[in-house]
Amino acid sequence: MVMKQGNGIRLFCFLIITLTTTGYRLSGNPVLIADTAQLNSMAREIRLLLKDKSKFHQADSLLQNAYQLILNSKQETPPLLHWAAAEMAFFTKDIGAACKNAGLAMKCSPQEIGLQAYGELSILFAKTCHYSGQFSMATEVLQKNIEFARTNHLKHLLPQTYLGLVDIYSSLNEPEKQIPALEEALKAAKGEQDLVNEDIANNRLGVLRMTYKRDFQVANGYLKKCYEINLKSGDSSKIALSLTKIGWNYYLEKRLDSSLYFYKQSLTFSLPIKAYSLIANSFGNIGTIYRDLKEYDRANAAWNKGLEAAKIIKDWYALSWIFNDMSLMAANTGDYKNAYNYQMLYKLYSDSLGSQKYSEGLSEARIRYDFDTKEKEMQLLSLRLKNQRMLIYGFAGLGLLSVIIGLLLLRQAKTSAKRRISEMDQKILEVTQANLRQQMNPHFIFNTLNSIQYYMYKHDKLATNNYLTKFSSLMRKILENSQHTAIPLRDELDALQLYLELESIRFRDKFDYQITVDEEIDPLLYKIPTMLIQPYVENAICHGLMLREEKGLVTVSLTHNKEYISCIIEDNGIGREASREIKLKKQHSHSSLGTRITESRLKLVSSFYGKSLKTTYTDLKDENGMATGTRVEIHIPILT
Numbered sequence: 001m002v003m004k005q006g007n008g009i010r011l012f013c014f015l016i017i018t019l020t021t022t023g024y025r026l027s028g029n030p031v032l033i034a035d036t037a038q039l040n041s042m043a044r045e046i047r048l049l050l051k052d053k054s055k056f057h058q059a060d061s062l063l064q065n066a067y068q069l070i071l072n073s074k075q076e077t078p079p080l081l082h083w084a085a086a087e088m089a090f091f092t093k094d095i096g097a098a099c100k101n102a103g104l105a106m107k108c109s110p111q112e113i114g115l116q117a118y119g120e121l122s123i124l125f126a127k128t129c130h131y132s133g134q135f136s137m138a139t140e141v142l143q144k145n146i147e148f149a150r151t152n153h154l155k156h157l158l159p160q161t162y163l164g165l166v167d168i169y170s171s172l173n174e175p176e177k178q179i180p181a182l183e184e185a186l187k188a189a190k191g192e193q194d195l196v197n198e199d200i201a202n203n204r205l206g207v208l209r210m211t212y213k214r215d216f217q218v219a220n221g222y223l224k225k226c227y228e229i230n231l232k233s234g235d236s237s238k239i240a241l242s243l244t245k246i247g248w249n250y251y252l253e254k255r256l257d258s259s260l261y262f263y264k265q266s267l268t269f270s271l272p273i274k275a276y277s278l279i280a281n282s283f284g285n286i287g288t289i290y291r292d293l294k295e296y297d298r299a300n301a302a303w304n305k306g307l308e309a310a311k312i313i314k315d316w317y318a319l320s321w322i323f324n325d326m327s328l329m330a331a332n333t334g335d336y337k338n339a340y341n342y343q344m345l346y347k348l349y350s351d352s353l354g355s356q357k358y359s360e361g362l363s364e365a366r367i368r369y370d371f372d373t374k375e376k377e378m379q380l381l382s383l384r385l386k387n388q389r390m391l392i393y394g395f396a397g398l399g400l401l402s403v404i405i406g407l408l409l410l411r412q413a414k415t416s417a418k419r420r421i422s423e424m425d426q427k428i429l430e431v432t433q434a435n436l437r438q439q440m441n442p443h444f445i446f447n448t449l450n451s452i453q454y455y456m457y458k459h460d461k462l463a464t465n466n467y468l469t470k471f472s473s474l475m476r477k478i479l480e481n482s483q484h485t486a487i488p489l490r491d492e493l494d495a496l497q498l499y500l501e502l503e504s505i506r507f508r509d510k511f512d513y514q515i516t517v518d519e520e521i522d523p524l525l526y527k528i529p530t531m532l533i534q535p536y537v538e539n540a541i542c543h544g545l546m547l548r549e550e551k552g553l554v555t556v557s558l559t560h561n562k563e564y565i566s567c568i569i570e571d572n573g574i575g576r577e578a579s580r581e582i583k584l585k586k587q588h589s590h591s592s593l594g595t596r597i598t599e600s601r602l603k604l605v606s607s608f609y610g611k612s613l614k615t616t617y618t619d620l621k622d623e624n625g626m627a628t629g630t631r632v633e634i635h636i637p638i639l640t
Contacts, residue, residue, distance in 0.1 A: 036078050042066045043080035050087055063088055079108035083121055090128060099128035110148075119149055119157040123164055130168050138168055158188035159197035166204065175212040179205070195229055199238070202226045206245060216253045223249060240270035240278045247285065260289045280310035280318040287322070291329045299329060320349035336457065347446065467505055474498040481530045486639050489558075489565075490523035492533060496556065499534055503541055511545045511552035520560040527639040528565070536569045536632050544573020544630055547582060567634040575619055575627025613637060 042062055049059035063085060070077055086101035102125040110118035122145040129138035142164050149157040162185035169177040186201035188194075206222035209215050223246045230238040247262035263282045270278040283306030290299035303322050310318035327342035452467055477495040481487045493515060500513045517523060537554060545552030554571045573579075603613075614635040620628045 035073075036075070039066055039069065039078050040080045042069075043078070043084040046084040047087055050084075050091055056091065059088060077104075079105045079113055083113075083124070086124060086128065090124070095128060095131045099125075099132050099134075102128050115148075115152050116154055116157070119145055119152075119154050119161075122148070123157070123160050126164055127167075130164070130171065135168055135172060139165065142168075155192050156194060159185045159192065159194050159201070162188060163197065163200060175208060178208060179212075182208070195233070199226055199229045202229070203242070203245070206249070210245075210249050210252060214252070216249060219249050220246065236269040236273050237275050237278070240266045240275060240282075243269070244278060244281055244285070247282075251285065251289065256289050256292055260286060263289070276309040276313045277315055277318070280306045280313075280315055280322075282306075283309065284318055284322045284325070288325050291325065296329065296333065300326070316349045320346050323349065340453070340457070344450075463505065467502065470498055470502050470505070474502065478531070484530060486527040487530050488524050489517075489521065489526045489528055492528055492530070493517070493523065495531070496533055496537065500537070500554075503538075507541075507546065509551070511541065511554060513553070514555045516555070516557045518557075518559040521558055521565060525640055526565065528636050532634070532636065533567060533569065536634070540569055540571035540573065540630065540632070543579045544571045544575070547574045547579060548572070564638060565636045567636055568631060569634075570620070570629060570631040572620075572629040575621075576617070576630055577619065578627055 043066070046059045046062050046066075049055040049062070063081075066081055066084075070081075082101045082105035086098045086105060089095075089098035089101060102121070105121055106125050108118075113121070122141055126138040126141040126145070129135075129141065142161050145161045146158065148154075149161065162181050165181045166178050166185065169175075169181060182201050182205045186198060186205065189196075189198035189201055202222045202225045206219045206226065209219040209222065223242060227239065227242040227246065230242050243262050243266035247259045247266065250256075250259035250262060263286050266278065266282045270282065283302045287299045287302035287306060290296070290302060303326055306322050307319065309315075310322070323342045323346040327339050327346055330336070330339035330342060452464065452471065456464055474495060477491070477498065481491055481495060497515065500515075504511065504513065533556065537556065540554050545554060552572055554569070557568050557570075559566045559568075574582075616633045618631040618633070620631055622628050
């Protein structure tokens with residue numbers, strides 16, 4: 001193992017400091033005691049290690065050692081160690097902890113840690129506030145940092161601070177504020193000969209001026225400046241990226257030959273370094289340009305190369321838009337079969353992309369909601385303490401009666417605050433569940449329209465008319481049901497019956513179905529969440545029965561228990577294991593969006609009503625261990 005000289009010297013210094021500040025018990029177990037100088041040295045080492053992702057565990061171990069030293073020494077955590085802890089938390093995406101530690105570090109004076117360091121710490125604190133949704137606080141911190149950097153003539157702070165403001169304005173969708181902030185960042189970067197931030201500012205200005213108040217020449221000037229900077233640095237990836245953006249600017253201007261030239265130039269840099277995302281983007285746009293030039297064979301050849309690159313890194317976005325462009329071209333040239341197939345692939349990858357973005361968005365929303373909730377609780381606590389002090393100062397002379405009145409007011413304030421927080425939580429759950437229902441409906445309608453399109457392609461007017469009649473009835477049911485969080489069981493079963501009839505017609509009696517309801521269940525009295533059962537039935541048909549050679553059967557049975565309704569969906573299809581193997585052979589990794597959304601709704605309903613909903617999957621097998629189907633059991637709480 002080879003250690004770089006710089007790292008070796010730092011480790012040696014760290015060991016010297018550690019040894020000189022270490023005490024020993026006579027019994028043999030060492031007691032580590034640290035002073036502020038050693039802790040500050042450890043904090044700097046942690047921040048240095050975090051610049052290399054592969055050294056995260058070393059940084060984490062060093063931070064834990066620092067905390068142990070503080071515990072043994074019984075001293076306060078120094079600001080520099082709070083700073084290091086904030087960077088560690090930000091690295092692990094624990095935004096709440098990052099914001100808390102950065103805020104504690106900011107309580108020191110600029111002279112305590114140095115003016116330059118204080119400016120850098122301010123940028124980190126603003127970034128944690130931004131990501132936790134505190135846009136006003138983040139903006140205020142950065143604006144103060146601009147004045148602080150100018151007053152103290154500090155270098156390298158202004159470009160980063162202005163770019164931080166641009167990120168906030170971007171999150172708030174305020175392009176009119178982004179442009180002047182970017183121009184200031186560019187001006188500061190040029191003045192300090194900061195090529196990295198000059199490249200970033202030029203790039204963002206170029207992209208922004210391509211769309212907002214579009215100006216081809218202005219955008220082109222910024223993007224070509226990026227290309228020149230990256231060409232000097234020799235970074236092939238950045239060179240290729242700047243060329244793709246120049247190509248897109250020419251494409252928006254309908255200058256197809258110039259656009260084609262820049263995308264091909266980009267490939268000369270991205271292909272040797274195997275930058276597959278850039279390769280997919282370049283080949284995909286080259287295909288689109290050839291399509292516009294009506295050179296269809298070249299278009300397909302370029303698109304196929306783009307798809308190959310995108311599949312290597314699972315770039316769902318590139319896969320979705322390339323297949324969409326291919327579908328449009330096939331439809332325009334009368335190739336309806338391929339147009340349909342490409343449209344299905346577009347929907348497949350766009351669903352995967354949407355699911356990914358939904359998960360990320362839900363996670364980010366959860367972080368911001370938790371942080372806002374904690375901040376509101378702190379504000380309420382501060383307000384109660386302020387009111388309490390005023391009551392004590394104002395009514396101290398009134399004696400026992402004043403004390404009783406003060407206690408009553410305080411208890412009333414606490415009760416009111418709890419009630420407001422509870423109402424806020426309930427409204428958030430209702431809005432979130434409504435959003436999930438709106439995601440479910442488009443997914444279901446899309447699958448049904450595919451069936452109608454299939455009959456239209458087959459020129460089967462009778463089947464199309466029959467299907468449309470049933471479909472209109474089903475849509476009316478869905479629109480009526482989607483207005484409510486929970487609906488009577490009868491309405492859910494009526495919609496399910498129509499759905500099964502449609503699927504039976506669509507697959508030409510490929511399966512039979514049966515719905516049974518326990519006599520103890522009153523379908524008018526009992527309610528369940530909207531469209532809860534249908535996604536599981538759809539899974540049974542599409543992934544179980546349709547892959548079976550013989551005619552299949554799907555059954556839906558509802559029985560009454562003391563605390564819940566048991567809904568069992570059972571099919572005699574090929575089973576989940578065989579279905580997964582078929583998907584792998586087809587390189588088809590897309591999972592059912594409907595069931596994923598339904599499972600998310602089950603968790604929300606459990607939280608909303610305070611009752612447990614549970615879903616259990618069972619693989620059915622015969623005496624020889626061969627798959628005979630799948631059973632799904634849903635425990636639905638009794639709602640009235």
